[in-house]
Amino acid sequence: MKLGFLTACLPQLPLADIAAWASENDYQALEVAVWPKVGGRDFEASHIDVAHFDDAQADDVRALFDKHGLALSSLAYYENNLHPDVERREEIAAHLLHAVDAAARLGVETVGTFIGRHPGLSVKENAELAERTFPRLVDYAGERGVKIIIENCVMEGWHPDGYPGNIAYSPELWEWMFSLGLYLNYDPSHLLWIGIDPVTALKPYVDRIPHAQAKDTQLDPAARDRYGFFGKTLSREHPWDEGWWRYRVPGLGQVDWNGVVDALYEGGFTGVLSVEHEDPVWGGTEEKVKQGLRIAHRTLSPLIVG
Incomplete structure (x- = not known):
């Protein structure tokens, strides 16, 4: 197992600078953000322009990672593949396939995304839509030696009332998506706040987890008793303002990291555990983000056998 981080937390820095910093701070891998150069969400990052990526650029990226002794663990394009606007859905699918092509050129085994959700349909109806949407994407990736991995993020901000906007949030749904040829990019933070024990949920599925993310969650039960x-409903200030929990870097929340890492090892996981930094306390400036990554490293590195 190696310890890495997702580059999306440093969207303004070029990949070369991020790779140098990661190596200097004893990270072993990077999960590279590959959103389009022009995107919709304010935190999107494009550290490889996969829509215009050729063999020469692939050589440059490999040389950069070799120079710093890093692994490139996955390409990251987490978007709503069941978007209600059909034209937008096709744009998302096209970019996902660009990411698959880039991964194949780089020899990277996985591309991460979301299943997503059409908010006007039930979960069952969305599952039927996914069963029509994903087979061609999975086949395309498989023909190029790439696995599509789905993060189990709830994406509640994609739903007008804060309900799940990504139908991959529970083991029941994982088993369904595995039947489509998809894999899991396991992240324990999302399980904790929806009442699922991250370690118990993880153990049966390690063989379907080629890549994992590390993010923590801090719960406030007193606020939950109110909302x-x-x-939050009437007082919600923005779509992600739940009010009774928040994401933290590993070590500053309530995820059992000893249990998570031990379960990964016991299940035979040999991939990368990639820190996904969305901590509001250690965010907002480049230096604070980097300090958050240092905290995460101090928490996780003692658990990972070199």
């Missing part, structure tokens, strides 16, 4: 499980 309820689904979070």
Whole structure:
């Protein structure tokens, strides 16, 4: 197992600078953000322009990672593949396939995304839509030696009432998506706040997890008693303002990292555990983000056998 981080937390820095910093701070891998150069969400990052990526650029990226002794663990394009606007859905699929092509050129085994959700349909109806949407994407990737991995993020901000916007949030749904040829990019932080024990949920599925993410969650039960499980309603200031929990870097929340890493090892996981930094305390400036990554490294590195 290696310890890495997702580059999306440093969207303004070029990949060369991120790779140098990661190596200097004893990280072993990077999960590289590959959103389009022009995107919709304010935190999107494009550290490889996969839509215009050729063999010469692939050589440059490999040389950069070799120079710093890093592994490139996965390409990251987490978007709504069941977007309600059909034209937008096709744009997302096209970019995902660009990411697959880039991964194949680089010899990277996985591309991460979301299943997503059409918010006007039930979960069952969305599953039927996914069963029509994903086979061609999975086949395309498989023909190029690439696995599509799905993060189990709830993406509640994609739903108008804070309900799940990505139908991959529970083991029941993982088993369904595995039947489509998809894999899991396991992240324990999302399980904790929806009432699923991250270690118990992880153990049966390690063989379907080629890549994992490390993010923590801090819970506030007193606030939950006011707002309820689904979070703020009338007083919600923005789509992600749940009010009773927040993401933290590993070590500053309530995820059992000893249990998570031990379960990964016991299940035979040999991939990269990639820190996904979305901590509001250690965010907002480049230096604070980097300090958050240092905290995560101090928490996780003692658990990972070199």
